[in-house]
Amino acid sequence: MTLEEVQEFTKQWLPCWEGGKPQAAKLIQFYHEEAELIDPNHIEGLKGHSELLPFFELMLETYPDWKFETEDLIPTADGFIFLYKVDIPFKGKVFKKFRGVDVMKLKDGKIISHKGYYDRTPIVLYKQELEKNA
Template sequence: MRSLTQEEAKAFSEHWLPAWTGNNPELLASFYSDDAFYLDPAIPDGVEGKAALLAYFRKLLAHNPDWVWTQLEGIPLQGGFLNKWLARIPVGEKELEIVGVCFVQLDREGKIKRNEVYFDRAQLLAEIERARGN
């Protein structure tokens, strides 16, 4: 599969990233192929297949219904793009701004077949503990 251009990565992200907000895991999962592989810092071994991914998204989005993700830059890669993003994550009375990257590989139908998310969770975990009063 060919690389996406920066413009194509931006266009894809303008539809996909808003699906991370609002606790609609079925909508988010619709961007992924049936055999998708996904990992993030909370599940470093990843999950494989849409059923497992949907179960994870249901839990994840239920805990984070109001976060907002935006693309900062799309860097073309073979078969997809590297997505540099900004997440605005409400935690207690604060809103954290976290920058990270994710690798996005698409299948022939334009669905995500591999998505690996990387960011430093230290600030997020510390703020969650503070909000809990621990």
């Protein structure tokens, strides 16, 4: 892909990750029917729309107000690498500038492989603290 193609794709795809659960129906349209998503929460991967859509709905319902910022876009032959920062409001705390990297491959203009890499430790520790104090 060219940088211009990646920028155009990301300009349309990224806003679907913000705005709450209703965005999931828009987001899934960017993913191939056979797409696979792997991240620290799903090391075995989620496959196909039937597994991806409920995940997108859950994420967007849990984090309706998170805001993504693109740090860099690196085109590859069949996709791109997306470096980002995101502010994540969660149960009374905002995790500022949480960083991650997604490696994307496209097929027929849609995401066929989405591999996300990030350190979820701060959120896990905060959840444990909330449970301990409950």
